[in-house]
Amino acid sequence: MYKSIIIGTGPSGLTAAIYLARANMNPLVIEGPEPGGQLTTTTEVENFPGFPEGIMGPELMANMRKQAERFGAKFITGWVNSVDLSERPFKLQVEGQGEIVGESLIISTGASAKYLGIPGEKDNVGRGVSTCATCDGFFFRNKKIIVIGGGDSAMEEANFLTRFATEVELVNRRDELRASKIMQDRAKSNDKIVWSLNRTPLEVVANGMGVTGLKVRNNATGEEELIETSGVFIAIGHTPNTGFLNGQIDTDEHGYIRTKPGSSETNIPGVFACGDVQDNKYRQAITAAGSGCMAALDCEKFLEGSITQDWGESLPQ
Template sequence: MRQVVVVGTGPAGLTAAIYLARANLSPLVIEGNEPGGQLTLTTEVENFPGFPDGITGPELMRNMRKQAEKFGAEFSRGWVTQVDLSGNGFKLQVEGMTELETRSLILSTGASAKMLGIPGENENIGRGVSTCATCDGFFFRGKKIVVVGGGDSAMEEANFLTRFASEVRIVHRRNELRASKIMQDRARNNPKITWSLNCIPVEVESDGNRVKGLKVINNETGLEETIATEGIFVAIGYHPNTHFLNGQIDTDDLGYIVVKPGTTETNIPGVFACGDVQDHKFRQAITAAGTGCMAALECERFLESVAAHDELEV
């Protein structure tokens, strides 16, 4: 039985792995289909402390992984399909591996941005297509950009992006927005925001290197047009990667793991959650890393208490 398994990488999981490895707990880190998490889809990262000239997302994740490996963390590629959290030792079924058993578990599986699923979208992530205004807005200073979505997140991102862009056009497939009235009012009162409602995005157009337009179809007229833009921010929501837990961990209405306030503790002792899988408010690399540190320290204390209990029983 292992002392601790970390499920998922990204800033949270890798930070947890660094702290756990330095505590001589030899953590096993299970990487999913996106090793390094969403940050690997980001080109330049300029707001992570310690890098005054910026660093690419993939490079930052590679460095964090090397740091964890240096102290003894072990990595294995796989997809966790099922967990059993009912006993003192937790059991994990991992695709391509034998069953794992661990005394403690850290969940850092993140949340995946919902995408439009249209031609040209995936190919241009990091080349003009983004899912994070606070991460990438700076790179679109003085440019015309598009935000796709009609909820509070879309309105918030559109307003934020007007700090940099010369114009922000909100594209939404319906005539009515899902956003709260106060968020709608803020967007409608912003002189830099324009609107393309009743428009369905059908294709991201590029010149092979950068985005140059978003092709849409008008719901009312059926006419097709291309909105000229150098940036497309997809803001149609996120879904936390918690499906494999099968309801064994408490989650909120959106599926995010619920932790005890001020901690990373879940409803099951010995199971901790960090990063975006339990945070749908900030979703930043630095906040994720912070909760990864918290999870590791709390996990270490949990294992110490288990060891002390075992000694008393002996």
């Protein structure tokens, strides 16, 4: 029986682990086969406070993990196949570990960026391929880059990237966009954005040092074209990692866990959510870490019997 169990080891989960461990809650942290979250696929992180020269993503995550271990957090590795949240204590079925039981649960499983599944894409993540303009746009100053997508997020990323790039070419496989009219109008009024609609991405081209182009098929003519670029930003959305919950927690229409405004509390007393699994707006390491702190403090108060929530009554002990 654990006082608290944390699922996920990105910035939010590891921050929660640090806070709970320092509060002598001895949390158990369950990490998947790819510990550290999306930051482990990022080369250099320059926007996390406290590192004026920047820090490598995997190094930042390793340091957070060591900090949590220093204060007594325990780590195990395995997929959480299912959870039973119908009553406390909560029961988790973890691959290779069997059943694990806890009085409280913090879900910090993040959201996975959607990829196209084309050759050269995954191989060049961190070397010209990115899914986060805010994270990586700075590295493409005075270069030409491509944004792939046709929704609001693609329009937003394209507009943001024009702050750095000499030109942003937006590639979409349809000849029309899914984005809202206001977002389309904003992008179309930006002189730095050029349009390559009705083109299907086929391959990310690289030279071993980084991305050099994107091969596409012109759907109108059937011909293949090569668009030269220094970077390819994939902006086709994210998928929150909540499948293992099997619908036991309230989520929004996109699958992100709903939390009480201003807190990390879910609709189930004793279950908290933090990081990208409940944040479809900011998706930054620093905001994830902040929400991990919130989850730990909320969890600690819950275990002490002093927390209430707007979903209904005081949380039972």
